[in-house]
Amino acid sequence: MAQLDLQSKLAILADAAKYDASCASSGTSKRDSRGGKGLGSTEGMGICHAYAPDGRCISLLKILLTNSCIFDCAYCINRKSSNVRRARFTAEEVVRLTLEFYKRNYIEGLFLSSGIIRSSNYTMEQIVEVARSLREDHDFRGYIHLKTIPDADPELVRQAGLYADRVSINVELPTEDGLRRLAPEKDGGQIESAMSDTRAAIDEGEEAKKKYKSAPGYAPAGQSTQMIVGADAASDGDIITRASGLYDRFRLRRVYYSAFSPIPDASAVLPLKRPPLLREHRLYQSDWLMRFYGFKPAEVVNAAGDDGMLPLDIDPKLAWALKFRESFPVDVNRAPKEQLLRVPGLGTKAVDRILASRRWRKLRLDDVARLTVSISKVRPFIATIDWRPTLLTDRADLRTLLAPREQQLELFAA
């Protein structure tokens, strides 16, 4: 085949990366290009530079170094037996693309992943080389997220963490069984031990940073992971439990969910139906409940139905509230923060505003309306000095009243 030009390679290797859910560029140490020779800055909050018609943001140049792979994971478009077009960037090409895109303010930095070619070590060396060159040769101070390879030499993984803001290792599938069946060459134990090593390195880096300000930071934006949803039989309950275990054990910043999406040339072991994207969305919402709303994993699992699945028509917080109606109404003038956070329709900002306001006045329903996005969602679950929803919360049809009216039909609904 003719040599591919850079643009054709970019098309192939960006396309191959679109199944990676993460594009975050936040939460790293602050730095800028003053006093340096290169370019770039990070100011805590990531910036989404564009949005694709799939509604996802584009913050980083998210590409694969190569989409060739010696593995044959059934869910992956780049697996050995897939007949997609293959391409491979040189490290220098990735560096150039990153810098040129960055200079035009298209991106916050680079998210580099790769299929495994030759060996895990060889591939990891290439990934590290890109990051090294960006940081050392070009004094690049933007964001770098590297996907590390679980069974690569720990020294290489350590170097990756020194150059990168964030590192991630994908757990791939929520269940051991799923992994055995769909990714027979991957080893769940090895993945977890790599995550554990990374946690240790991050902890060590933070300790060193406390002692010596000049100590090099190790992946200051922490580590994250991704699991594929809908390719194996795991229920939402299984996934939530698994995710919370990962958060606890490896102190992950984020668990990303990627709805298994029908991939070209799909392997025959995969389910034919794609899971609705809403399922992915509900899982993210449940993730939020645990990270920001004080829900325990078991409580979120309680919001799921008997089959372990979260309802698709309403969000998990509302599902929980409808199941545990005895916890409502919450008195906005007296309830502690933890209880306010349980009210469907009240976000963390609204709760903070309520707490700030009620030190100065007794809140009426109108006041709450000013502090929230939509009072109609909140009303059935709160009490104010001029409002008490006793009847509403007991109504059997409350769910139908609150669930969104219009339903998009599932494409392949039976």
Next chain:
Amino acid sequence: MLREGPMIDAHRVTLAAQDDFEGWRDAARDLAEAGVPPSAIIWRVDGGPDDLFATDATQPKGASFAVPRAFIDLAKSVVCHSDPERFALLYAMLWKLRTNRNAFEDRADPLVDRLERLAKEVRRDVHKMHAFVRFREINDRFVAFFEPDHHIVRHTAGFFVRRFTNMRWSILTPELSIYWDGEALTEGPGAARAEAPGGDPLEAMWKTYYASIFNPARLKVGAMLKEMPKKYWRNMPETSLVQPLIANARTRELEMIDRAAAKTGLKHALEAERSIEPGGNLRASWEALFKEARGCTRCDLYKHATQTVFGEGPLDASIMFVGEQPGDQEDLAGRPFVGPAGQVFDEALEKAGIPRSQVYVTNAVKHFKFEQKGKKRVHSKPNAGEIEACRWWIDQERSLIRPPVTVALGATAARSVLDKVVTISKVRGSPIPLAEGGECWVTVHPSFLLRIPEPERRVEERQKFVDDLKRIRDRAEKLTA
């Protein structure tokens, strides 16, 4: 109306600029300390509308008082808002703080709420400016044009300085332009979009990335519009791709539903599932190619032709037909093989049992070449240079689709596909392996069949053509089995 005596009807404060926070703060502090109520002050910006009855603010000193830090931070943002009431609203809040230092913490207070909302709109505008400024490189300088809603340009300058310290850049906006030379920031008057330079060669790369990272199986247009409102689109190169990407994703989903409904059984369901994205990046790459080809000026033929006539058909086709060039009707319709020769072609395909909807049809040359004879545009054969120029497109079409069988219809097509001159009669009827994989079959062009004067020979040649197609069909089936 006449003014009587030295009475001061109102205090007038003139600020130096729309975003003059320091000026507002100094004046507001003095006025509040002097006990001047909000209703007695008129705020204006230098060069803005004036009030005839106002006199310049006096600066009597009274008891000083402190305000919460959070209010100052908020005021810095609110001052940048385009709402003309902003200075007065901020002063009203300051007035409240004078008697109740905690007034600002009452988030349910309508004034606090109003100010918070103004600040939020400014923060959003600032964030969008950080995100959506698009630099174009010209003579070693990076230049962007941006249209903010509020007076935020000075406010955001620091971000760009910190990020691009070692670049020389300019950000032009309708109100104010800022320039960074690597050491100092300077200001200049506002600019029009026309003053910003045009395309940067890297934009094509960026658009390729944008199209490729989009997953058509997950269309969520509302979510995109919420975060990237259309008002910003004019200055962002990638947004020109949004419409075609959406249009095509929908088409593909509809096709998939059609196929799934028409067929049953596991095998077919699997096929339908696969057809969502033949080759993954294929559709997006093809679309990018298609769009790019529309502006092709690689040879002079574009000057007189109506439009580029690009190939069409499923991207996973096992047979690709290459014709010579579009004719008069194709040139107007923008689609290949729709004129008289196209009809001959369609008939022959049908006789050979090849559904046209399952093959990819294109031309060696994408623009109509003709000589004007009276009112008629008469087809004229493309020359070697034109074939060579257009190979750029056909090569990319072929490398995307990678058909097991490529059929060259006529000498021009054969020359383009095989990169050499061949005699049709010599190479007809047997496959020629191609360096990049797959094989090429050469046969006549359907327009040749139209031009045969003798009826018997015409029938004979048409049959020969159909026989070729049958052989090709069998071969393609064998290769893809």
